[in-house]
Amino acid sequence: MDALEALNTRRSIRAFTSRPVSLDLVRELIRAAMHAPSAGNEQPWHFIIITDPAILGKIPDFHPYAGMMAEAPVAVLVCGDPRQEKHPGMWVQDLAAATQNLLLAAHAKGLGAVWVGVHPREDRILPLRKLIEMPEAIIPFALIPLGHPAEKAEAEDRYRPELIHLNTW
Amino acid sequence: MDALEALNTRRSIRAFTSRPVSLDLVRELIRAAMHAPSAGNEQPWHFIIITDPAILGKIPDFHPYAGMMAEAPVAVLVCGDPRQEKHPGMWVQDLAAATQNLLLAAHAKGLGAVWVGVHPREDRILPLRKLIEMPEAIIPFALIPLGHPAEKAEAEDRYRPELIHLNTW
Numbered sequence: 001m002d003a004l005e006a007l008n009t010r011r012s013i014r015a016f017t018s019r020p021v022s023l024d025l026v027r028e029l030i031r032a033a034m035h036a037p038s039a040g041n042e043q044p045w046h047f048i049i050i051t052d053p054a055i056l057g058k059i060p061d062f063h064p065y066a067g068m069m070a071e072a073p074v075a076v077l078v079c080g081d082p083r084q085e086k087h088p089g090m091w092v093q094d095l096a097a098a099t100q101n102l103l104l105a106a107h108a109k110g111l112g113a114v115w116v117g118v119h120p121r122e123d124r125i126l127p128l129r130k131l132i133e134m135p136e137a138i139i140p141f142a143l144i145p146l147g148h149p150a151e152k153a154e155a156e157d158r159y160r161p162e163l164i165h166l167n168t169w
Numbered sequence: 170m171d172a173l174e175a176l177n178t179r180r181s182i183r184a185f186t187s188r189p190v191s192l193d194l195v196r197e198l199i200r201a202a203m204h205a206p207s208a209g210n211e212q213p214w215h216f217i218i219i220t221d222p223a224i225l226g227k228i229p230d231f232h233p234y235a236g237m238m239a240e241a242p243v244a245v246l247v248c249g250d251p252r253q254e255k256h257p258g259m260w261v262q263d264l265a266a267a268t269q270n271l272l273l274a275a276h277a278k279g280l281g282a283v284w285v286g287v288h289p290r291e292d293r294i295l296p297l298r299k300l301i302e303m304p305e306a307i308i309p310f311a312l313i314p315l316g317h318p319a320e321k322a323e324a325e326d327r328y329r330p331e332l333i334h335l336n337t338w
Contacts, residue, residue, distance in 0.1 A: 003175035003277035007201040007270050031328045032176040036269060037284050043327065048334045055336060089289045093311075096265030097284075100205060101176050104273070108172035115206050115266075120258045134338040142262075158212065159200045165217045167224060169303040 001108040009155040010104060013112025014068040016147025021074050023049065025109065026146065030076065032105035036097035039090035045098050045141075048077040048132055055131060059143070062127040066116050072145035076102060077132065080119070080139045092119065095141045102144055112149035118142050170277040178324040179273060182281025183237040185316025190243050192218065194278065195315065199245065201274035207263035213253035214267050214310075217246040217301055224300060228312070231296040235285055241314035245271060246301065249288070249308045261288065264310045271313055281318035287311050 059069040080095045106113040118124045119141045128140040199216045228238040249264045275282040287293045288310045297309040
């Protein structure tokens with residue numbers, strides 16, 4: 001898929017068929033995520049691939065917008081490690097850029113995906129950290145369920161020229 | 170350019186030729202930025218296109234990593250409007266996704282660009298807000314100088330399989 005087309009046509013997909021997604025394909029999406037820029041090239045991220053239905057099925061118990069997680073064949077939990085920061089306060093932006101790369105790669109590969117927010121909500125961070133048995137220092141940042149789309153989302157024109165200014169406000 | 174290629178080969182470019190960049194092309198990049206996902210589709214962003222050399226030339230006075238701004242033909246200042254938030258605390262992630270889309274679109278179009286961090290540093294936010302004469306409620310988030318590349322940056326393999334975990338940490 002052409003890059004500009006991928007950028008302008010990606011939409012959130014929350015319904016998936018039961019068709020599996022290979023681990024190799026998920027790793028290819030994570031490869032794209034790892035090529036996001038980060039402050040000082042610190043790469044302060046980790047990626048948990050979740051394929052275990054027992055784990056996926058528990059997420060909607062504490063996350064109000066994660067119902068689709070129980071039917072997704074796989075999800076990626078993008079996590080931050082602020083200990084890697086050279087430029088304090090920038091890790092959230094680094095993680096968001098990586099998350100966006102992952103979503104774009106999924107769309108380019110014909111998969112459906114959606115950005116399910118976790119950070120900065122403690123009521124989502126704490127149960128996820130426990131569920132995945134991760135160290136205290138690591139911060140679950142965003143969940144991305146992935147699968148072959150079971151719904152259609154047409155491209156939407158979101159261009160709003162009134163939000164563009166020239167030289168001054 | 171292919172989408173996966175754009176994701177995996179984008180690099181920061183900090184040196185530009187004097188060849189101008191058309192406003193139409195800059196708007197096309199901003200169009201891609203506006204198609205980033207945002208929490209609740211709130212789109213809490215504004216984009217300032219800066220072409221005035223007098224304004225570009227003042228930025229390095231207060232920003233230690235913005236020396237290239239004085240020689241860029243154009244820059245985009247990505248700004249946040251947290252008043253648009255439906256999901257508190259998510260606007261930074263929305264803005265980062267839009268910024269990454271803009272960088273990817275620039276790369277796909279053969280332009281060079283770099284993410285110059287602004288938020289959350291007050292010593293960069295306050296002078297930028299004054300320079301661009303923007304309202305108190307608007308937060309300058311990131312600066313992106315754009316131009317035809319005057320340096321080469323080869324693609325770099327940033328894939329680190331040791332940062333991928335399966336189901337548990």
